[in-house]
Amino acid sequence: MKIFLDTAIVTDIEDRMPTGIIKGVTTNPTLIRRSGEDPDVVYEEIINAGITDLSIEVKGDDAETLVANGILYNSKYGDKATIKLPCTVEGIKACKTLSILKIKTNMTLIFSVSQAILCALAGATYVSPFVGRLDQIGEDGIGLISQIATTFCIHDCKTQILAASLRSAQSAADAYEAGAHICTVPVEVFDDMSTHVLTDKGLAQ
Ligand code: E4P
Secondary structure, X not given: OEEEEEOOOHHHHHHXXXXXXXXXXXXXXXXXXXXXXXXXXXXXXXXXXXXOOEEEEOOOOOHHHHXXXXXXXXXXXXXXXXXXXXXOHHHHHHHHHHHHOOOOEEEEEEOOHHHHHHHHHOOOOEEEEEHHHHHHOOOOHHHHHHHHHHHHHHOXXXXXXXXXXXXXXXXXHHHHHHOOOEEEEOHHHHHHHXXXXXXXXXXXX
């Protein structure tokens, strides 16, 4: 069981590193844009903050470009870079090639068990089901985690489930209970996970 931070704000990561429990960081183009920094500067700073598993989303309309960009980040950061690819046909092709090259991959934008299965067959290190976005359209994000976990367990699959798009401390707890190996959480959710009103009350007493 591991926890990652879902952010591209380096100071937010640095502030929470002393907890000693953060095992990775996930980024995406929206988070990078929000940071207002150049993507490559952000990646460099996150690695320098001591993160040893950083998901870097690569650009490309075809598998060849995705692979080339993945190789580039792998040659720069080695095993600390996990190449984040979309769950599309081109993304799956790229995942297969990178997995043969022993480069770690995080397959993102997963919304169904069948997508997770194909990514696992392509040798993905992680699959990222998006819990919050499914819940937002009235579907069951945690239910999806549970279905993928059951399927992977039956088939003794090595691909790990990285629950993403988590919007609350409770949904992170639910994702772990449903079988997620890793939860990636925004810093606000990370902070909420350590607090409880009765803890504060107990301290006051
Ligand atoms: C993580 O890898 C994802 O990019 C992220 O959790 C997406 O979250 P959102 O649905 O809040 O954008």
